[in-house]
Amino acid sequence: MKKLLMIFLALALLLSSCQLDNKNSLNITSKITAKHAASSEKSDLNIEKNKDTVSVEKWKWDFKDNHISLDNLQLYKSVDSGKSWNKISIPMDKIPKESYTDAESIVPYFLGDIGWVSWIVPPTLYTLKTTDGGLHWKKLSFEIGQLGEDIAALQFITADEGWVLTVLHGAGMQINYLLKTDNGGTSWKEIKITSDKNYTGLYSSGNYSNMIFYGRYNGWITVSNSTSSETVTYKTSDGGKTWSKVLLPVPKSYKKYYVMSANVPVLVGVKNYTFTVEYRGLSNNKTVKHAITYKSNDGGNKWEIAHID
Numbered sequence: 001m002k003k004l005l006m007i008f009l010a011l012a013l014l015l016s017s018c019q020l021d022n023k024n025s026l027n028i029t030s031k032i033t034a035k036h037a038a039s040s041e042k043s044d045l046n047i048e049k050n051k052d053t054v055s056v057e058k059w060k061w062d063f064k065d066n067h068i069s070l071d072n073l074q075l076y077k078s079v080d081s082g083k084s085w086n087k088i089s090i091p092m093d094k095i096p097k098e099s100y101t102d103a104e105s106i107v108p109y110f111l112g113d114i115g116w117v118s119w120i121v122p123p124t125l126y127t128l129k130t131t132d133g134g135l136h137w138k139k140l141s142f143e144i145g146q147l148g149e150d151i152a153a154l155q156f157i158t159a160d161e162g163w164v165l166t167v168l169h170g171a172g173m174q175i176n177y178l179l180k181t182d183n184g185g186t187s188w189k190e191i192k193i194t195s196d197k198n199y200t201g202l203y204s205s206g207n208y209s210n211m212i213f214y215g216r217y218n219g220w221i222t223v224s225n226s227t228s229s230e231t232v233t234y235k236t237s238d239g240g241k242t243w244s245k246v247l248l249p250v251p252k253s254y255k256k257y258y259v260m261s262a263n264v265p266v267l268v269g270v271k272n273y274t275f276t277v278e279y280r281g282l283s284n285n286k287t288v289k290h291a292i293t294y295k296s297n298d299g300g301n302k303w304e305i306a307h308i309d
Contacts, residue, residue, distance in 0.1 A: 059110040060085065070100040070119060075108065077134055088134035090117070095139060099126055107154040114159050116185055120166065122149045127185045131159075142188050147177040147201075153211040160184050163240070165211040165221060168201065175201035176209050176223060180240060191240045193221060204232050208262035218267075218299070225259040231277055232259070235300050248277065248294055248303050257281030260289070271299040274306065 058079075064072040071092050076085040103119040103126075110116075113133035119126055125148075127140040148166025156162035160182055168175040177200070179188040193202045206224030213219040217239045223232040233246040261278035268274055275294040280287065295306040 058082075058112075059108070059115065061108050068106065070095075070103055070106050070117075073106055073108075073117065075115075075117075075134065090128065091137050094137075095128075099124075099139075099141075105150040105152075107151045109154045109156055109162075111156050111159060114156075114184075116154065116156065116162070118151055118154050118164065118185070120144070120149055120151055122146075125164070125166075125179075125188060129185055140185050142186070144177075144179065144188060147179065147190055152176065152209040155211065155213055156184075157213055157216050161216065163211060163213060163219070164188065165209060167209060173203060173205050174207065174209070174223075175199075175203055176221070177201045178211070178221065178240070193234055193243045194245075202232070202234070206232065206259070206262065210262045210264050212264045214267045220264045220300075222262050222264050224262045227258060229254050229257045229259060229279060233265075233275075235265075237299065246300065246303070248275070249305060251292075251305075251308070254279050254281070254290065254292075257290070265296070265300055272297050273300050275303065 059075065059077055061073060061075050063069070064074055070090075073090065075088040075090060077088050078085050099121060100119060102121050106117065106119045108115065108117045113131065115130045115134065117128040123143055123145045125142050125144045127142075128137050129140055130137050144166070146168065148168050150167040150169070151164060152167050153165040154162070155164075162181045162185060164179045164181075166177045166179065168177065176193075178191045178193055180191050181188050190200060192200055202221070202223060204223040204225060205227045207226065209221070209223040211219070211221045217237055219236045219240060221234045221243075225232050229250045231246065231248050233248075234243045235246055236243045257279040258281065259277060260280040261276070263276055263278075265273040265275040273296045275296070276291055277294065278289060278291045280289050282288070291309040292305055293307040293309070294303040296303045
């Protein structure tokens, strides 16, 4: 157990690029759109504080007066493992206001001194990028057309290779698109998740979605499902070239429930994952919530129930 814990801590240090330290902040596994942050309850945001992980905090962010917009984004940097923080200036005066006033989501991501602050004003994906710890910033823009109007999750594996999971909202549904960059965010290309020939995005009745990569090859995408107990989760083991749907065993008593969360599996060993899914449904005319924790020991191919809460 101690050996597994040490492996997990080492992987967390290598693969996690940022962690927030105040109680109102989101960690890297809980990216949400600004609209959801402003309107949803905390219990529905899948905000998790993992007290067992250890990381050197270098960046954090919040929004002035809790008003989520780009001109209210406040960035801070620490050079002493989080003992003190310096506010980083964002060059808002260099950005045309029409490029961000209608942004629904703003998602920062950091790798050392390299940072990206991204948002979408359809049909354009915008990014503020720094390579020197926030001293200087460059605005990037790339036309993505109809491939999303919000950002659900943003992650960079290296200084050049990164991923963004976007959201396009519809009546009672959403479509998620996965985009990849190989040049640090200058340009993006769509990566097809499913094998369905009729559409390129990931259709779902859910409201929340999330994504995470553990290294360059092992990635996960999860979307909540408001009409079924079936978890909409896909995994890749080859860096996004191919994706397969993840099947979880659901107890018979949960078959009439629906998936309310969009957590992603958590790596706890070389091939070991845990995956907590929150279900909601009606029991005796009352709304009930239950959480099932699954575990996998083969890289996420097969899952079994570890705990039911």
